Amino acid sequence: MTIRLENVGIAVRDLEAAISFFTDLGLTVIGRDTVSGEWTDTAVGLDGNHARIAMLRTPDGHGRLELFEYLHPEAIETEPTRPHEIGMHRVAFSVDDLDAALEIAARHGCRPLRGVATYEDIYRLTYLRGPSGILVMLAEELKKG
Missing domain, CATH: 3.10.180.10 (2,3-Dihydroxybiphenyl 1,2-Dioxygenase, domain 1)
Structure with missing residues (x-):
């Protein structure tokens, strides 16, 4: 299979x-x-x-x-998922320019939950709230090649 x-x-x-x-x-x-x-x-x-x-x-x-x-049926409004809750969590995207992606997100009223982090000099990444409260992770690979 x-x-x-x-x-x-x-x-x-x-x-x-x-x-x-x-x-x-x-x-x-x-x-x-x-x-x-x-x-x-x-x-x-x-x-x-x-x-x-x-x-x-x-x-x-x-x-x-x-x-x-x-x-x-009519959609049911719920509290947005928080990063530590069990269940469907987030959708994640790799981007080649995190700052540009964050500018685009900001035009839609979406900003990082806390800020931009660096993971072991490999990724710059952040979580933000997208439309309808969707958790979206954006990550830029730092070591390309």
Whole structure:
């Protein structure tokens, strides 16, 4: 049996705002749809499931992010996940220029939770709150080559 990661799915409060954030960081929208019906009820496990979705791809072509905004059932607002909570945690991206990525994030009102750290002279990295409170890690490799 072979296995590969297909995508990471994230429910968002505002699909257009989330798409804007991630495309500004460099991802590309590769598909959009509105889904509903028996097949989605069965696959997702929610009766009356109806959502607007967008699939985005990283520039290297390997990573995919599926964003979805629920139309029905009504989305449930929860407290944003904190870094030490059990469960779905964060989405992480390698960037070639962390400062430029942080400028883009700031234009969307997103700033580091605490600051930028350096891990063993290998990475500069930070966690920030993206759209809908999503934890996003951005990391720039320092030793390239």
